[in-house]
Amino acid sequence: MTDTGGVARNPWLLPDAVEELLPPAAARLERLRTQALVTCERWGYALVMPPMIEYLEALLSGVAHDLDLQTFKLTDQLSGRTMGVRADITPQAARIDAHQMRRDGPVRLCYSGSVLRTRPDEPGAARNPLQLGAELYGHTGIESDVEVIALMAEVLYAAGVETLHVDLGHVGIFRGLAAEAGLDGDGEARLWDALQRKAVADLEAILDTLAVGDPHRSRLLALARLSGGEDVLAEAERRFAPAGEAVVNALADLRAIAAHLQRWLPQLVLHFDLGELRGYRYHTGVVFAAYVPGASQALGRGGRYDDIGAVFGRRRPATGFSTDLKTLLRVTAPAAAVDHAPTGIAAPWVDDAALRRCIAELRERGEQVVWQLPGHGHHPQTMGCNRMLVSDGQGGWSVQPLEGE
Numbered sequence: 001m002t003d004t005g006g007v008a009r010n011p012w013l014l015p016d017a018v019e020e021l022l023p024p025a026a027a028r029l030e031r032l033r034t035q036a037l038v039t040c041e042r043w044g045y046a047l048v049m050p051p052m053i054e055y056l057e058a059l060l061s062g063v064a065h066d067l068d069l070q071t072f073k074l075t076d077q078l079s080g081r082t083m084g085v086r087a088d089i090t091p092q093a094a095r096i097d098a099h100q101m102r103r104d105g106p107v108r109l110c111y112s113g114s115v116l117r118t119r120p121d122e123p124g125a126a127r128n129p130l131q132l133g134a135e136l137y138g139h140t141g142i143e144s145d146v147e148v149i150a151l152m153a154e155v156l157y158a159a160g161v162e163t164l165h166v167d168l169g170h171v172g173i174f175r176g177l178a179a180e181a182g183l184d185g186d187g188e189a190r191l192w193d194a195l196q197r198k199a200v201a202d203l204e205a206i207l208d209t210l211a212v213g214d215p216h217r218s219r220l221l222a223l224a225r226l227s228g229g230e231d232v233l234a235e236a237e238r239r240f241a242p243a244g245e246a247v248v249n250a251l252a253d254l255r256a257i258a259a260h261l262q263r264w265l266p267q268l269v270l271h272f273d274l275g276e277l278r279g280y281r282y283h284t285g286v287v288f289a290a291y292v293p294g295a296s297q298a299l300g301r302g303g304r305y306d307d308i309g310a311v312f313g314r315r316r317p318a319t320g321f322s323t324d325l326k327t328l329l330r331v332t333a334p335a336a337a338v339d340h341a342p343t344g345i346a347a348p349w350v351d352d353a354a355l356r357r358c359i360a361e362l363r364e365r366g367e368q369v370v371w372q373l374p375g376h377g378h379h380p381q382t383m384g385c386n387r388m389l390v391s392d393g394q395g396g397w398s399v400q401p402l403e404g405e
Helices: 025-042 056-060 062-070 090-101 142-158 171-180 185-196 200-209 216-222 230-239 245-264 325-336 353-364
Strands: 053-055 072-075 082-085 107-114 130-137 165-170 269-273 286-291 300-304 318-324 344-348 369-372 385-391 397-401
Touching: 025 107, 025 130, 025 142, 025 325, 053 056, 056 062, 056 082, 056 090, 090 107, 090 130, 090 318, 130 142, 130 325, 142 245, 142 286, 142 300, 142 318, 165 171, 165 245, 171 185, 171 216, 171 245, 185 200, 200 216, 216 230, 230 245, 230 269, 245 269, 245 286, 286 318, 318 325, 344 353, 353 369, 353 385, 353 397
Parallel strands: 165 269, 344 369, 344 385
Antiparallel strands: 053 082, 072 082, 107 130, 130 318, 165 286, 286 300, 300 318, 385 397
């Protein structure tokens, strides 16, 4: 088969960076998803199921505009309007809270579903993650930030993660320093890009171009290297003490959140990165990411984004996290993997009422029973079985191990 350009192509090949899961990984992923949602439910987070597609303006309105380049677009055959395939469920959950729930107090929502992106988020990532997340709306204090970070940690620990590192940052520090330096939107965006790359030389060149002098220059340059343990926070408090109230308050929030987490989860390894500004265009407060030693991809990310519901008619404080369950499965599989030896029970294709009752009882107890269809001489092990139902010759059936097991 060839495409329109005459290049041979195989119809069974998947697009680049698009994944599918086969047995037994698919079953493990489904168990992981169920376990994570049960954990969220026990914390009081109600499950929502937004649609895969929405009108484009709903998916990209306001703070979600950064998703524009990541969103596949199509024309609705019923209305003629442009629709988008969701690249992130977070804006959909915000729409549900703002427009559908309309409660005054805190609202806790969780979700799980596939998302589709035009490009991977980072090298090695898939374009079709299975996103699971939890969002807490309606509370402005650091207590809700602590709650969602602790919930994220519990979800990851329950999945089999043993050692968890959490990076903490706060976009209010960068925003406050940039505002004090008199930077406009374009200058702030250029600095943000250089900070994400930890490119100190580029930072210096940009600050020279923008004619930013001390003390603002030295403070902004310091963000690129303020990364490490609790001593980093102490240095930032000393260095930024003369800065404005917004910066001082952001540092105080970080210290308070860290203190709570150290009491709640003493096994958690905390790391501070004041130059970590992923998603800063819509985050408004603390940002965080969870890692395991030896893995470059974050297992979970989140933060505070208080303005996300404004475009839907309600400006509500919000904080939350999300994780890609496929990435989580890959990272935890070595620790959580089980022997994939056959565990099922083979049943001969015999028209016998007693056999059917026996099979029903076994399946009710949670056993896997597989019919041996006539005309196929495959060994039961090829069907995932290590046992077989055997007739006793008197109308009864019993489970017996296969020969050689």
